[in-house]
Amino acid sequence: MDNRFAEYFNTHAEQLTDDLAELIAVNSVAGEPQEGAPYGKGPKEALVTAAMLAEKYGFSVEIRGNKICLIEFGSGETELGILAHLDVVPPAGTWEKTQPFEMLYDDGVLYGRGVSDNKGPAIAALYALRAVKELGIPLKHKVQLILGSDEERGFSDVRWYRENYPLPPKIFTPDASFPVVNTEKGHLEMTITASGGEGPVLSIQGGTVANAVPAECTAKLRGLDVQEVRSAAAQVRAEFTVEEVGDTVTVTCIGKASHAARPEGGVNAISAILELLSRLEIGDGADAAAIKAVAGAMPFGDWKGDAIDAYCEDRESGGLTVNLGVISYTQNEGLRALVDCRVPISGDGELVAEKLRSFLGQAAQVIITGNIGGHNVPSDSDFVKGLMRIYEDYTGEKGEPMSMGGLTYVHGMPGGVAFGCGFKGTDYRGHQPDECMPLKELLLAGQMFAQAIVDFCG
Numbered sequence: 001m002d003n004r005f006a007e008y009f010n011t012h013a014e015q016l017t018d019d020l021a022e023l024i025a026v027n028s029v030a031g032e033p034q035e036g037a038p039y040g041k042g043p044k045e046a047l048v049t050a051a052m053l054a055e056k057y058g059f060s061v062e063i064r065g066n067k068i069c070l071i072e073f074g075s076g077e078t079e080l081g082i083l084a085h086l087d088v089v090p091p092a093g094t095w096e097k098t099q100p101f102e103m104l105y106d107d108g109v110l111y112g113r114g115v116s117d118n119k120g121p122a123i124a125a126l127y128a129l130r131a132v133k134e135l136g137i138p139l140k141h142k143v144q145l146i147l148g149s150d151e152e153r154g155f156s157d158v159r160w161y162r163e164n165y166p167l168p169p170k171i172f173t174p175d176a177s178f179p180v181v182n183t184e185k186g187h188l189e190m191t192i193t194a195s196g197g198e199g200p201v202l203s204i205q206g207g208t209v210a211n212a213v214p215a216e217c218t219a220k221l222r223g224l225d226v227q228e229v230r231s232a233a234a235q236v237r238a239e240f241t242v243e244e245v246g247d248t249v250t251v252t253c254i255g256k257a258s259h260a261a262r263p264e265g266g267v268n269a270i271s272a273i274l275e276l277l278s279r280l281e282i283g284d285g286a287d288a289a290a291i292k293a294v295a296g297a298m299p300f301g302d303w304k305g306d307a308i309d310a311y312c313e314d315r316e317s318g319g320l321t322v323n324l325g326v327i328s329y330t331q332n333e334g335l336r337a338l339v340d341c342r343v344p345i346s347g348d349g350e351l352v353a354e355k356l357r358s359f360l361g362q363a364a365q366v367i368i369t370g371n372i373g374g375h376n377v378p379s380d381s382d383f384v385k386g387l388m389r390i391y392e393d394y395t396g397e398k399g400e401p402m403s404m405g406g407l408t409y410v411h412g413m414p415g416g417v418a419f420g421c422g423f424k425g426t427d428y429r430g431h432q433p434d435e436c437m438p439l440k441e442l443l444l445a446g447q448m449f450a451q452a453i454v455d456f457c458g
Helices: 003-011 013-024 041-056 119-134 156-164 226-234 269-278 286-297 349-363 382-395 439-457
Strands: 060-064 068-073 078-085 104-106 109-111 142-148 170-173 181-184 186-194 201-206 216-222 239-245 248-254 321-330 334-343 365-372 402-404 436-438
Touching (some): 003 119, 013 041, 041 068, 041 119, 068 119, 068 156, 078 119, 109 439, 119 142, 119 439, 186 286, 186 349, 201 269, 201 286, 216 269, 226 248, 226 269, 269 286, 286 321, 286 349, 334 349, 436 439
Antiparallel strands (some): 321 334
16 A cells, blocks of 8 residues: 555545546436537537646646547656546436535535446546656556546447557556446337327327436326326335316326446336336226337236246346346337346347246337447456455555446456445445545545556556
8 A cells, every 4th residue: 555645635635626527516317419429518628627637737638539638647658548537417306405416525524426326436546646646656657537428328439449448458547346346237229109098198208318227207197086096006115196177187106326237226217107107097998009019028027027927137247137228119109128238148138038028028119229238257367366465554444356237348348347336334325316436545546556556657
């Protein structure tokens, strides 16, 4: 452990926090493409803001393709890359501590959209470069801080970057957990479609992105008795509001958001609404058949794929998870739903999709919109062992390389792993309201990043 890094981060904590607040203030949720902003105004503004911060501290900076901000330090051949992202998921749900894009520091904890996923870790990595630079520690090789802007929607930025620029031979992303994540499940995305009809269900709307457990879903109904709707709602173990205006009944479920890779931590409002609807007399048309079939395929409380007989698991990466993340239904446009599955490295995404198709039958169609295999880096590689040594040195705790369901930026990159920024036992409320990050943890992560720069580039 290098005590110089602890001293540096402690003395620069206030400045780091101020810089992070400036970055959090940028609403970098993906938007409509514009000239010079392929992912919308917000993500591009985040890249520019990060570039200005890095230039202020004397680093070589380049924005490439309006998709990636590259920050470099050192000399010679590039040996290490740190890959983080500046885009964020929408700030859905009710925020109580602060507004999503107004960072708050309260009782040792930072709050705001992106403080943990992934702007906070990006700033910690920038300060790791600063620490090495300003402490005058010589490097034989170059380090790159690669900041992307389309991670939350599927990594198109890094796919473009990999096609046009070489990657460092060693690369980690601070977008997961300590000590080291060397195994990641595969990622299967599916779209369910079905035709509409003229039954009692006028519309269903829920969720914003496939890779988050939806925190809210609303259905509008006509021609149903409001008391019957309330009775059906009482049979589902979720929170509902039922309102009647004229001949229209509006039902809203308030669930709990969570990352799709950890659906057990959330309450899926879409699945709850579909279960409620399946308990009502909504007719026997094609629209009703589709709604009931989707409700049966992914029933409320089933996030393992048990209902469609798709569950599988292995020792290295754990079990299959299934998340019904987005739904839209109108009588004119029909039904469209987005499903996110995390598939064990020994599993088969095509087989999972076939199980869903078989269950839905003629009621709805299933299209695979993305199918990425698993990712694994051997635990005994020099890179993994070196990062493990840093973690144990700085925390005093023994650790083991881990697996996860979420895909990180390094998924599919030869030798790429995740290193930080999450510590065991802390709830960062990722993809949820009041996303948070203890400042002391962010500072400790930055120290470990600085040590990694020295160990692999010095």
